[in-house]
Amino acid sequence: MNTTTIRRTGFWSQSHHLDRMTLKELVFAYLQYPAIILYLGLAAVGIGAWIYHPASTSGTLLSVAAAVLLFPVVWYVLHRWVLHSRWMWKVNFLAATWKRIHYDHHQDPNHLEVLFGSPMNVVPTVAFSTIPVGYLIAGPGGAAAAFATGMIQTCVNEFFHCIQHLAYKPKNKWLLHMKQRHMEHHFHDETGNFGITNFWWDRLGRTYYPGAASRKKSPTVFNLGYTDEVAEAYPKVRDLSGGVIATAEFRQRNKGTLDRAA
Numbered sequence: 001m002n003t004t005t006i007r008r009t010g011f012w013s014q015s016h017h018l019d020r021m022t023l024k025e026l027v028f029a030y031l032q033y034p035a036i037i038l039y040l041g042l043a044a045v046g047i048g049a050w051i052y053h054p055a056s057t058s059g060t061l062l063s064v065a066a067a068v069l070l071f072p073v074v075w076y077v078l079h080r081w082v083l084h085s086r087w088m089w090k091v092n093f094l095a096a097t098w099k100r101i102h103y104d105h106h107q108d109p110n111h112l113e114v115l116f117g118s119p120m121n122v123v124p125t126v127a128f129s130t131i132p133v134g135y136l137i138a139g140p141g142g143a144a145a146a147f148a149t150g151m152i153q154t155c156v157n158e159f160f161h162c163i164q165h166l167a168y169k170p171k172n173k174w175l176l177h178m179k180q181r182h183m184e185h186h187f188h189d190e191t192g193n194f195g196i197t198n199f200w201w202d203r204l205g206r207t208y209y210p211g212a213a214s215r216k217k218s219p220t221v222f223n224l225g226y227t228d229e230v231a232e233a234y235p236k237v238r239d240l241s242g243g244v245i246a247t248a249e250f251r252q253r254n255k256g257t258l259d260r261a262a
Contacts, residue, residue, distance in 0.1 A: 016112040018165035026162055029112065035119050036158065039151045042123065046148025050141050059138025060145045066137060067130045067149035074129045075157070076201040079194040086225050095236035097121070103237060106224050109186040110165045116158055126150040160197050184209065189218040 016029060030036055055063065082088075088098035101121055104114040127147060134146025160178065163170075170176040178197060185193040192207040192215070193199065202208035209215050220227070231238040 017108075017110045018112055018115070018162060019110040019167040021112075021166060023163065023166060023168075026166060030159060030162060033116060035116050035122070036155055038119055039122070039155050039158075043148045043151035043155070046144045046151065049144035050148065053140045053144070055138035055141025055145060059142050063134040063137045063142035063146040064149045066133050067146040068153065070129055070133065071150065071153045071157070072195065072198040072201055074125070075196065076194050076205065078125070080205070080207065084190065084194075084224060089226055089230070089234050089237050092236050095234070096240055099237045099240055103224060103226060104241075106186065106190065106222055107241075112162070115161060115165065117154075122154060123151075126154055157196050164196070180211070181208075184212055186221065188212040188221060189215045190221045190224060191218060 018026065021029070050060070054060070083098075083102040085098075088094045089103075097118075100114070101118055104111070108114070127150075130146040130150040131143045134142035134144070136142075138145070160175075161182075163175070164179045164182045170179055178199075181193040181199055182196065189209070189212075192209045193202055194205075194207055195202050199208055226237055
């Protein structure tokens with residue numbers, strides 16, 4: 001598969017697939033990934049800003065709570081109506097962004113380098129979602145606390161997202177539930193189960209489904225609706241993918257993924 005090329009040094013100079021990695025290998029890779037290091041660094045900056053200009057205890061706690069509650073809402077809205085939109089590929093300057101931030105991930109869900117979000121998209125989204133709310137609650141200190149919380153949540157969300165793609169069946173029921181729902185999103189029907197760690201908004205938005213047996217398999221689960229026919233009219237994503245929509249090798253390698261997660 002021809003996916004976005006990401007140039008790294010050392011460990012990240014090679015491609016990694018989660019279905020071929022152990023949890024130990026994942027932790028090792030995760031803690032070295034440049035975006036995760038950046039997010040943790042920005043969280044530290046937010047904490048430092050709070051120390052320099054602290055809010056009251058109540059203001060800080062409210063700001064943190066607001067960020068925690070907002071995170072799954074923002075993720076659900078973006079995942080459902082932006083990442084799974086069918087309009088971004090029609091705009092040339094957005095097509096490459098859409099390809100990088102989600103199309104590549106659905107083309108090969110276990111490809112670690114394209115699982116992580118792009119910092120150029122993630123950081124502004126977290127900032128716009130948390131800083132104004134924190135500021136309204138408790139001024140600069142509240143803004144700093146909310147932003148730091150959002151960046152930490154991003155790291156936690158990305159880690160759980162990663163472990164859901166490892167080739168193992170979790171013993172923990174909560175983690176198993178998350179993995180099953182997410183695998184269904186990737187390998188059965190992409191129009192539901194948009195959450196990663198929280199599916200409450202899926203239930204509220206009526207996009208939750210509790211198993212592959214409850215829905216027909218989606219024909220666009222790997223290409224998100226960007227079919228060969230669509231590519232003829234809007235070729236930008238296909239051109240960036242080396243003319244490939246989905247490969248037989250990938251489909252064969254991931255045959256039985258849902259069964260292994262069940």
